[in-house]
Amino acid sequence: MGKTDTKTSRRIGGINVERLMLFNCARCSNPFYRSRPSANREIYCSLSCRVWSHVNTNTDPKKCWPWASLSHHYFGYGMIRVGGRTVTAHRAIWEISRGPIPAGMLVCHMCDNPACCNPEHLFLGTAKDNALDMMRKGRHWSKGKTLSEAHRQVGRRAVELETIMLKG
Numbered sequence: 001m002g003k004t005d006t007k008t009s010r011r012i013g014g015i016n017v018e019r020l021m022l023f024n025c026a027r028c029s030n031p032f033y034r035s036r037p038s039a040n041r042e043i044y045c046s047l048s049c050r051v052w053s054h055v056n057t058n059t060d061p062k063k064c065w066p067w068a069s070l071s072h073h074y075f076g077y078g079m080i081r082v083g084g085r086t087v088t089a090h091r092a093i094w095e096i097s098r099g100p101i102p103a104g105m106l107v108c109h110m111c112d113n114p115a116c117c118n119p120e121h122l123f124l125g126t127a128k129d130n131a132l133d134m135m136r137k138g139r140h141w142s143k144g145k146t147l148s149e150a151h152r153q154v155g156r157r158a159v160e161l162e163t164i165m166l167k168g
Helices: 047-052 089-097 127-136 147-167
Strands: 021-024 031-034 079-082 085-088 106-109 122-125
Touching (some): 047 089, 085 089, 106 127
Antiparallel strands (some): 079 085
């Protein structure tokens, strides 16, 4: 990181380019110009490089790629500031790798790992799709039991009640 060159032209398109300095991206090493250097921070040429620099990408595309930054939501999702807003890392990864997220859609994890940022583990779905995926995998909790356990218990109680009523 650091200043390597200063442009000497005056203004281009209303921008004072005399203050632009040449930097090398901390992730991809591509040179780029920037007006203000960030003190004690790595500098990236794009949002894509900044986001991917926080992902621990394994060589195996089938494994989870966890968010490796200190910024985490208390549910385990990676968080990053983008354009003045804090967004979950997997949503930022989706937009970088697959494009915009349609209104009303969620970016869901096939792997059930909230910190995972592997685009191959992500899919778009509605809140209903996500809830059905959660139930199908038995991840819903009801009084300390997964949904599948709770349903089995309710089913047993219904059979027991039916048996008692038939006898009585």
